[in-house]
Amino acid sequence: MNTVNSKDFLLAVEGLTVSFDGFKAVDDLSFYLDPREIRVIIGPNGAGKTTVLDLICGKTRATSGSIRFAGKELTRLKEHQIVHAGVGRKFQTPSVFEDLTVFENLEVSYPRGHSVMGALAFRRDAAVVEAVESVAETIFLKDQLDRPAALLSHGQKQWLEIGMLLIQKPDLLMLDEPVAGMSVTERKKTAELLKVITENHTVLVIEHDMQFVGDIADRVTVMHQGKVLSEGSIEHVKSDPKVIEVYLGH
Numbered sequence: 001m002n003t004v005n006s007k008d009f010l011l012a013v014e015g016l017t018v019s020f021d022g023f024k025a026v027d028d029l030s031f032y033l034d035p036r037e038i039r040v041i042i043g044p045n046g047a048g049k050t051t052v053l054d055l056i057c058g059k060t061r062a063t064s065g066s067i068r069f070a071g072k073e074l075t076r077l078k079e080h081q082i083v084h085a086g087v088g089r090k091f092q093t094p095s096v097f098e099d100l101t102v103f104e105n106l107e108v109s110y111p112r113g114h115s116v117m118g119a120l121a122f123r124r125d126a127a128v129v130e131a132v133e134s135v136a137e138t139i140f141l142k143d144q145l146d147r148p149a150a151l152l153s154h155g156q157k158q159w160l161e162i163g164m165l166l167i168q169k170p171d172l173l174m175l176d177e178p179v180a181g182m183s184v185t186e187r188k189k190t191a192e193l194l195k196v197i198t199e200n201h202t203v204l205v206i207e208h209d210m211q212f213v214g215d216i217a218d219r220v221t222v223m224h225q226g227k228v229l230s231e232g233s234i235e236h237v238k239s240d241p242k243v244i245e246v247y248l249g250h
């Protein structure tokens with residue numbers, strides 16, 4: 001993995017465009033992430049937020065533009081190569097393995113090489129147990145390790161899925177509406193969790209809950225019709241008349 005100079009951006013998105021049958025869901029978009037910042041993308045429904053995450057993780061191919069991550073051009077890579085380069089993505093709906101315990105969910109996510117031999121040779125060794133326990137503590141599930149995931153609350157499942165990403169040690173974590181459906185207490189704990197995560201990772205979040213955005217964001221990028229409408233601190237974007245007109249005023 002490339003080392004990032006502290007002056008460099010971890011992620012540089014430039015002129016990114018994707019057309020679906022002539023409709024530009026993302027239109028000449030540029031934004032830059034510093035290492036270990038939490039950036040939140042907000043904007044009205046259909047603004048192109050989820051499509052941006054799809055483009056970064058390789059699920060959707062860009063029509064034009066560039067996505068440079070830690071020195072690599074991601075637009076040319078396949079999804080698994082992007083994961084390997086250090087980009088982790090969590091979708092909106094939790095996709096944990098319901099029949100497995102919390103421990104087992106984290107264990108199966110532990111990176112152990114990509115070869116079949118690597119997978120077969122896998123044993124539950126001390127390094128895995130240590131990694132699972134450390135991540136479980138971070139995601140508030142240390143005392144739930146033996147519970148089947150099916151018995152967790154919705155919020156705990158969301159944390160477990162974040163843990164399943166963390167155990168792979170990505171440099172960039174992308175989270176799509178991580179607090180949707182969570183209680184107020186769970187939202188507060190998720191904000192704490194994200195602050196801890198950014199001690200070692202950069203985080204890109206899509207979120208609608210402005211209270212939560214204010215709690216976590218270093219900077220906010222507001223999207224509208226596939227473009228950046230406004231960008232800056234939460235105070236800056238909240239008082240921007242353009243943002244009030246198309247998003248916050250509704």
Ligand SMILES: Nc1ncnc2c1ncn2[C@@H]1O[C@H](COP(=O)(O)OP(=O)(O)OP(=O)(O)O)[C@@H](O)[C@H]1O
Nearest residue numbers: 020021024025043044045046047048049050051052
């Ligand atoms: N694969 C696709 N094919 C055609 N159109 C698409 C595709 N993916 C997204 N779109 C369109 O692109 C636009 C942007 O969608 P996107 O889901 O990125 O918006 P969003 O900002 O995430 O919205 P929301 O807040 O509702 O999730 C929408 O009009 C959507 O219908």
